[in-house]
Structures are given as C-alpha cells and as structure tokens.
Amino acid sequence: MKKSLKIYLLSFIVGILFLIVLYSLIMNKVKNPEVQNLPYYTFRTLLRITVTLLISLAFGLSFGILVSMSKKASMIITPTFNIMQSIPILGYFPAVLILFISFFPGRVIGLELASIFLLFTSMVWSIFFGVVGAIKSIPINIIDAAKAFNIKGLRFVTNVIIPAIIPALISGSILAWCDGWFFMIAAEYITYAGKIYSLPGLGSFLAKSVYVYSDTNLAIIILVLITAIVMFINHFTWHRLMDKVSSTGYMPLFKLGMFSLKEEKKLTKRRFQLHFKFRHKILPESKHKDYSLRQIIISVSIVALIFLIAIYTINKGILNLKTIKESILVPETFNLPVYTFFTLSRLTIAYLISLCLAILMGVLAAEHKKFATIFYPLYDIGQAVPILALFPILFVYLSQIFGGRMGLEITAIIMLVLDMIWYMFLNVVAAVKSIPEETREVSKIFGFKGMNRIRHIILPAILPALITGSLLSWGTGWNTIIFAEYMPHGKEPLSIPGLGSFLSKEGYEKGNTILLVFILFIISTIIILMEKFIWDKLLSKTKKYEIEA
Amino acid sequence: MALLEVKNITKSFISEGKKIFVLEDINFGVNKDEFLVLVGPSGCGKSTLLRIIGGLEKPDIGKVFFHGEPIIAPTFEITMIFQQFGLLPWKTVLENVELPMEIHRIEPKKRREIALRFIKDVDLEDFKNTYPYELSGGMKQRVGIARALALQPEILLMDEPFSSLDALTAESLRKEVLDIWTDKTNITDNFIMVTHSIDEAVYMADRIIVFSARPGKIIGDIQIDIPRPRYKYERCKKFFSLVDKIKKLITK
Numbered sequence: 001m002k003k004s005l006k007i008y009l010l011s012f013i014v015g016i017l018f019l020i021v022l023y024s025l026i027m028n029k030v031k032n033p034e035v036q037n038l039p040y041y042t043f044r045t046l047l048r049i050t051v052t053l054l055i056s057l058a059f060g061l062s063f064g065i066l067v068s069m070s071k072k073a074s075m076i077i078t079p080t081f082n083i084m085q086s087i088p089i090l091g092y093f094p095a096v097l098i099l100f101i102s103f104f105p106g107r108v109i110g111l112e113l114a115s116i117f118l119l120f121t122s123m124v125w126s127i128f129f130g131v132v133g134a135i136k137s138i139p140i141n142i143i144d145a146a147k148a149f150n151i152k153g154l155r156f157v158t159n160v161i162i163p164a165i166i167p168a169l170i171s172g173s174i175l176a177w178c179d180g181w182f183f184m185i186a187a188e189y190i191t192y193a194g195k196i197y198s199l200p201g202l203g204s205f206l207a208k209s210v211y212v213y214s215d216t217n218l219a220i221i222i223l224v225l226i227t228a229i230v231m232f233i234n235h236f237t238w239h240r241l242m243d244k245v246s247s248t249g250y251m252p253l254f255k256l257g258m259f260s261l262k263e264e265k266k267l268t269k270r271r272f273q274l275h276f277k278f279r280h281k282i283l284p285e286s287k288h289k290d291y292s293l294r295q296i297i298i299s300v301s302i303v304a305l306i307f308l309i310a311i312y313t314i315n316k317g318i319l320n321l322k323t324i325k326e327s328i329l330v331p332e333t334f335n336l337p338v339y340t341f342f343t344l345s346r347l348t349i350a351y352l353i354s355l356c357l358a359i360l361m362g363v364l365a366a367e368h369k370k371f372a373t374i375f376y377p378l379y380d381i382g383q384a385v386p387i388l389a390l391f392p393i394l395f396v397y398l399s400q401i402f403g404g405r406m407g408l409e410i411t412a413i414i415m416l417v418l419d420m421i422w423y424m425f426l427n428v429v430a431a432v433k434s435i436p437e438e439t440r441e442v443s444k445i446f447g448f449k450g451m452n453r454i455r456h457i458i459l460p461a462i463l464p465a466l467i468t469g470s471l472l473s474w475g476t477g478w479n480t481i482i483f484a485e486y487m488p489h490g491k492e493p494l495s496i497p498g499l500g501s502f503l504s505k506e507g508y509e510k511g512n513t514i515l516l517v518f519i520l521f522i523i524s525t526i527i528i529l530m531e532k533f534i535w536d537k538l539l540s541k542t543k544k545y546e547i548e549a
Numbered sequence: 550m551a552l553l554e555v556k557n558i559t560k561s562f563i564s565e566g567k568k569i570f571v572l573e574d575i576n577f578g579v580n581k582d583e584f585l586v587l588v589g590p591s592g593c594g595k596s597t598l599l600r601i602i603g604g605l606e607k608p609d610i611g612k613v614f615f616h617g618e619p620i621i622a623p624t625f626e627i628t629m630i631f632q633q634f635g636l637l638p639w640k641t642v643l644e645n646v647e648l649p650m651e652i653h654r655i656e657p658k659k660r661r662e663i664a665l666r667f668i669k670d671v672d673l674e675d676f677k678n679t680y681p682y683e684l685s686g687g688m689k690q691r692v693g694i695a696r697a698l699a700l701q702p703e704i705l706l707m708d709e710p711f712s713s714l715d716a717l718t719a720e721s722l723r724k725e726v727l728d729i730w731t732d733k734t735n736i737t738d739n740f741i742m743v744t745h746s747i748d749e750a751v752y753m754a755d756r757i758i759v760f761s762a763r764p765g766k767i768i769g770d771i772q773i774d775i776p777r778p779r780y781k782y783e784r785c786k787k788f789f790s791l792v793d794k795i796k797k798l799i800t801k
Contacts, residue, residue, distance in 0.1 A: 442635040444605055445623045446649035446700075456648060460639040542639075 015232050022228060025223055032213060034162070034205060042229065045188070046110075049148035049180040052119040056176055057169070060124050064131025065161060069268065071161055079291045080300035084127045085426055086527045087303075088478040090186055091520040093118050094507035095307075096190055098314050111197050115187035121178035122183045128171030134165040174238040183231050185389040191488045193511035202226055203389065210392035219393050223385070230384040307517050314513050327514035332502060342525075343485070343498035346409075346479050350416030354473065358421050359466070362428025363458060379425060388420050388483055395487060404494050412496065414483035419480045420473035424466065431465030432458065464542045471535040479529060552577030552705065552739060553602070553707040557611035560597055570764035571597050575611070577758060577767065579704075582738045584730055587752040589760025590799055595743045596708055598765070602741065603629050603706050625653060628697040629706040632713055635688040636681040636696075642668065643677040645687060645694045647682075653700065660699075662673050671725070687718035691725070698729065698737055707742040710747065724780070731777070747795050751788060759798050767799045 027035055063081075067074040095112045104110035138160065146160050188203035190196070198204040202222060209218040291299075315323070331334075364371035394414060401409030436458070443457045487494040487500035488508065495501035499519060507516035558575040561568050571594035579585055587595040600606040602613050604623040612619040615627065622648050628649075636645050643664055650660035668677050671691035681689055690710060697705055710726070711719035730740055750757050751773055759769030773791060775782050782788055 436633070438631050438633050438635045439637070441600070441605055441629075442631065442637070445603055445629045446696075447623060447625070447652050452652055456637065456640075460637070463639075 008275070012236055015236065021227065021230060021257070022110060022225060024348065026225065030221065031217055032209070032215065035218075037200070038205070041200055041202050041205050044228075045184060045203060046201075048187075049177070049184065050494055052116050052180060053173065053176060055119055056124040056127050057173065057360060059120075060127030060131055060172070061169070062546050064128050064135065064165075065157060067132055068135040068161075070147055075161050076298055076302070077294045080302050081125070081128060083299055083303050083524070084121075085129075085527070085532070086475070087520060087524045088482055088527075089118060089121050089183065090479050090482040091503055091507075091516070091523060092307075093186065093190070094192055094511070095310055095314065095516060096512050097190060097197070098511065098513065099310055101197075102314065102316075108199070115199055118187045119183055126175040126179065127169065127172040129174075130168040131165050134168030135161055135516055146367050154372055156406065170238060170241045173232065175482050177234070177238065178230070179386070181226065181386045182388060185484060187393075190508070192508055202229075203386075207392065210396060216320045216393055216396050223393065226386060226389065227381060230386075231380060234380075234384065247268055258509075277294055305344045311517060312514055324514055327512055330506075330516050332506075333515070335502075336499075336519075338497045339497055339502050339525070340522070342496070343481055343500055345480060346415065346485075346498065347474065348421060349368070350413050351470070352479065353413075354417045354424060355420035355466070355470070357417070358424035358428055358469070359462075362425050363454075363462075365425075366429045366432035375425075377424060382418070383420050385418075387415055387480065390418070391415055391484060392487075395531060404433070405496060408485070408487055408494055408496050412481065414458070415480050415484045416477050423473040423476065424469035427465040427469030427472075428462055431462040433443065433504055437463045464539065467535055467542060469536045471531065471539075474530065474535075475527070478523060552581045552583075553579035554614040554617075554773065555579075555598070555602070555611075555767050556614065558601060558608045558610045559610040559615070560594065560606070572608070573764040575765070575767060577770065579739065579741065583740075584727075584753060584755045585739075585741045586757045587741070587743045587760065588745065588747055588750045588757055588795065589765060590762045590801070591745055591758040591762050592760050594763065594765035595760050598742065599629075599706050599708055599743050602704075602755045603627055605629075612750065614710035618743055618762060619651065620756070625700060626676075626702050627704045627706060628700050628702040630690070630693040630697050630710050632709045634686075634713075636689055636692055638681050641678050641680055642673055642684070645681070648746065649696060649700055653738050663701075664695075664698050667699045668692075668723055670698075671695045685715045685718070687796065688785050690774065694726070694729070698735065701736045703737065704739040704741060705737050707740065709743055709745070712744070712746075723749065727753060727778070747792050747799075749785075750795070751775070757795065759795055761799075768801075769795065771795065 016037040023038060027038055063077060093114075096117050098112070100114035100117065101110040104113070110175045142160065142164075145367050151159060184201070185203035185207055188199045188201045189207035190198070200210070202225070206222040206226070209215050209222060283475050361371075361375050365375040366372070391411065395407060398411050398414075401407065402410060438528055439457065439461070443453055448457060482503055483500070485496050485498045486504035486508075488504070493505075493509065495505060499522070503516060503519045503523070506512045506519065555575055555577050558572055559570070560572040561570045563569075571592075574596060581665075585597065589595045597606060601608050602620065604620050604627070607621075614620070614641060614728070615624070620627070637648070640648065641685055643661075644752060646664040647660050650663065655663070671694055672686060673691055673695065676684065676688065681692070684692070693710075695764075707726075711722060714722065726740070729735060730738065742750075742753065754773050757765055757769070757771045757773060759771065760766065761768045771791070771794070774793070775785075779788075
C-alpha cells in the first residue's frame, strides 16, 4: 500500500473517531430531551442533502449537456435558468411550502418534498452552470479530432464530454453541497401562517434549541458539530475526488490547521483555481451574454407562467383581478420605496465592509505565505459554517447587548458580511495568483513598490475578478437579507423595516402568496437591473484589459 | 575594468524536493558598447542568468558587479524587455511608457516629453492612446522597447524578445533594435540578449556566449567579426560557418 494512501486512511479514521467522541460527549453531557436523537437527526439531514444533490446532479448534467448540444434548447433554457437563478430562493419558499402541503394534506411527505425542492433550487445552479462552462471550454481541437474520427452522439458524450467536465462537476458539487447546508436550517424549520412546520434534522434541532429550549449553548454546540461534519465530508469526499482528478497520487486530506498547514494550503489553492475556473467565471459570463429581446420575452414569460400556475393552485382556483388587487394593496405596500431604500442600504454597507476585508485578506493571502496559513483554513471553515444557522445564535447575544431592534440590525449586517465575503475573497486570491509571472517581473524591474505596486499592478489586475465576486456576493446577499430582517420566534416577532421583513411577514406570517410573489418580482427586478446596469457595464469595461493567462 | 562582471554565479532550484542546478560557476565580463548574446539549449539557465543580472533573482553563490558594485536589486540603469512584452493591459501605450518614469520621480512635463520621443522612435505616434489589446505583437514589443529605453538605462536586457512574434515581424524588429543600438544619440549602448536561435545570435551579436545544457556552463565565448550592417552578409560563408560552429558546440 502506498504511503500516502495509508496516511489518507489513517486521517480518515482519526476524523471518524473525532466525530464519534464529539457525538458521545454531546449526548452524555448535554441535558436535553432530544439530544439522544442526534445521530438520527444527522442521518436525516445528510440523507436529505444527499438525495437533493443527486437530483441536482442528474438535472444539471442532463440540462447542461442538452444546452451545449442543441442551440435551440440553449436559446430558451439558458436565459430562463438565468432569471430563475436570480430570484432569491428564500423568497419563494413559503409559496413552495404551501403548494406541496396542499398536494399532500396532513402528511409529512409534503413538507419533506418542499424542503428538498428548496434545497434543489439552491444547489442545482452551481452544477448546471459549471457543466455548461466546462463543455464550452473543451479545446476546439479536441472537438475537431472527435469529428474527424466520426465520434458522435452518445459516444461523444461518454468519451469527450463526461471526462472533460468531471472537475467542473466535482467543483460544482462542493459548492452545491455547501449551499445545501446553508439553506438547510431554513428548510427544516419554518413558521408559516402561525404554524410551525419542522422536519427531523440537525437544522431544525438547532433552531429548536434556540426557539423552543432557549438554550444558546446547545445551539452553538450543534453549530460546531455541523461545521465539523461539513468539513469532514468536504475533505474526505469532494476534495479527495478533486485531487484524484487533478493529480495522480493519493493525498491525505483531513488536515485541518493542526495537522499540516502546508498540504492544506496546497489543496485549498487548487480548489480555489477550480472553483474560480468553473463557477466564478462562468456564471457572470452567462449573465453577461446579450440575449435577444425575443429570448428575454420568452424566458420571462416562462418564469411568470410557473409562478401564475403556483398561485392559482395555492388559491384553489380563485384568482381574479379583485383578489389580486386586495392582496397586493395592503397599507404597507405604500412603504415599498422606503423598504427598498433600507434594504439596499444594509446590503451596500455589508458589501463595502466585505469588499474591503476581502481585498485586504485576499491580497495578503495570495502574496504572503504566512497570511495564507491563517486565511485558507479560515476560508475553509467560513465556507462550511451554515450562516443561516448562525442567525438565531448571533441574534440572542447581540439583542442582549444592543436591545432587540438594534441587535437585529447588527445581526443582519454581520450575517451579510459573513455571507458575502467569501465569494470576493476567493476571487481576489485567484486573481492575484493568476497575475502572470512576467507582469510581476515588470513591476520589479521598474521598481514598483508599496502603494505604487498596489495601485498600478494589483488593483487593476484584480478588478475584473472583484466585479465578478461582487455580482455573486450580491446574489447570495439577497437571500440572506430576506431571512435576516425578520425574527419570527422569541417572545414576540421582531422585524426591522425592509423588503426582506415585508416579504417574510406577508409570506410566512400571513400567508399572502400573491403579495409575496409581487414583492419577489420587485426584488428580482432590482437584482436583474443591477446586474445589467452596474455589474455588466463594469465587467465589459474591464474585460478588455484582463490579462490573458 | 569591464562594465559588467559576472563572477562565480551558481544557481539552483528546488523542484519536487530535489535540488536542480541550472547554472554552475559562470564567469564573464561585458565590455562597454557591446552587443552580447547568450545562446544555449532550452533549460540551460540563460534566462535565469539574465534575471540575476537584472536583479530579479538572487544567485546561490557569486555576484554580478556593475561598475564594480554588486547588484542586489533591480536598478534604474539596467532595464529589461520581455518575451511576452509585459505591458500593463489597463494602461495606454503612453501610460505604459510613462509609468516607470513616474515611479522614478521624473516630473510630469519631462516624462511626457521623453515618452513621446521614444514612442516616436519606435513609430507608434499614432497609437499612443490605444490599449495594448488593440496592438499587434510587433507593436506591443516596440512599446516594451520604448518603455525600457525611456528610462535611459546603461544596459538593456532582452529575454527572447522576438520569439513570440511571427518571422517577418521579428526580422524587421531585429533591424530596428540594431538601429537603436547603433544610434549614438541614445545613452543605452549595451545590449544583452537571450535567444535560442543561433542565426539570430550571429546576426545581432558582437560577441556570443554559448551555454551547455543543464546545468548551464559556458562552453564557448565567440567574437563575431562580421561587418555591419549584417543583412548584407547574411548569405556569406563566414556567417554560416559561425552558425555551424556554435551549433556543433551545443549539440556536442
């Protein structure tokens, strides 16, 4: 047996033992009526996410290949998926929930399906866009060679496409997996129209520990446990798979800071490169594409139709102008401009904070080994912590210090920063790393130092990646803000004025699906307009100066 | 005393845990006004040596002396042009040429004047406000030359300056570089070039230093006494016999 395989297996066993010790410690020390169910909850959550991942893989793979093989399909599917991808998932969750529950009245299966659907919509895009991009980047000479040897149809797919997109699939799966954990707490524990719906799982247990048992310590323990599980699985499955794809030998992978920082750093670096290549460049690129008016009209109508059918079903066929008017025109609707302003301000503040931090951390990590040893593991952990799960815990502490509203306000900003920062960090690191050696030498030979180097070399070089990162982090930020402006549990529901809390109150509390879709429409319009008129413009401006690697 | 003195240079890299020597005990001097060319098979460390002379890399052993002083970091007086041109894509031609002068605190009015002069010398006046991505390879390299010369260095280092250009462009640019070198109004009269093309070396050099395969050692130091301009003598026997001689040295 190879030495490295031995180390791998050894560290695998150590990892398992570590988790077992953690579990038995928690189950013996924590006094809580439900704590004995912890292994079962873990199993349910894992099963839920795994099933969803498999569905997403099947869906993303087949549609990805379809889109790449057929121009006609791509004409409609790509812009449609692009719009759907822009809609914040948590926004339409109440509608999905009520839809599935109405299909299976009184049974858990409806709830289970709703949560899988929510997770699916969060996971599938990473995979789909990764596949599309990877197929697009297959070198033209390989495709020509395949043509010359008459390799067509299914054989072309199995011999050329599949092997070429495996790194993208793995990279997409890691991101999807992390996205899945991110949304899990929202999917397992929901208040809808005054009723609590909860599914057995780690996410709901964490939520209950705060809302039902008021035991923040337990919540923190579960959060740490979830983070450990996510990291363990990341290291033993995904990263190892990625490693196998991109190099030959086995590598020991469960190596958090304490084991070997050097290896960890190397792997994180490679992961950065792959994530960057297969998602962080492709998604913005597909958004950047100019769609024809016809394509836009078709795709918008498809999405609108899906929502219409959903509303129609939820309202049991009663859908006319009068009900729509009554549902939308509640007194609060007239506050929409103010709400939009507040929410945008929160997002902007959080964005600016994470922008500065990400540039600072990213440049330091990419340029100095010492900082890399600190920031890479931090990124690993930061990516693995399900931020929505942090929400109740953070809020409990901050509301004790700052009082309810101010506490919620600060919690919201912190959550947004934690959520937005990693996209930009990843992009900055990858961009600094991809500055060609020659450009570095140019800066040395002509004596660029300190501020001059940052101003003339580093900042312009990372600008396109910063814009890409910004686009992605705003996308995820919108999801978080819907969750973060509204705290339905505790003694009384608490909210800070904004689009997110308005949507949550109308959607989750009052069950006003029509208004929910209306607000969602406004949010999506803002998102798409920002993409078109801010990020797109900036992207095309900087694109031509991008260094060809 | 020679203008530049390369003394006992040895350099190694660590690759996959193994130490690989690229240069071993290199010694030579560069005379004033000399057009020196370093040739050798790929991987022989000639580019590394150029980088050591430029102060971009540090040798394991030995030193390079410039006017009797050891080189420890890049200096004003020695600049470089690069194989892939090394232009900053986010700056126009004029800005690219001006930037190093800005770093060296030459006042705005003067640096504009110098930049325009050198841009004119390389025939890019009409393109001074364009970005590199709009230029052809040959034009990009001319910007690289203008940028390096604008600092008015004593020595210009060239790392395979023509190898990413097509044959015709490379040929005309070789002539241009030689014109610049012979132009006495220019302060820069010492050129050191790295190439793996023996024909190119014989065409341009006053003196050629030939390197062996890795680890690079000097296996030949040849004066080229073909009169200039060389395009008149490109087809003569002496030219070919020199090329053959070097080829033999390398392939031995």
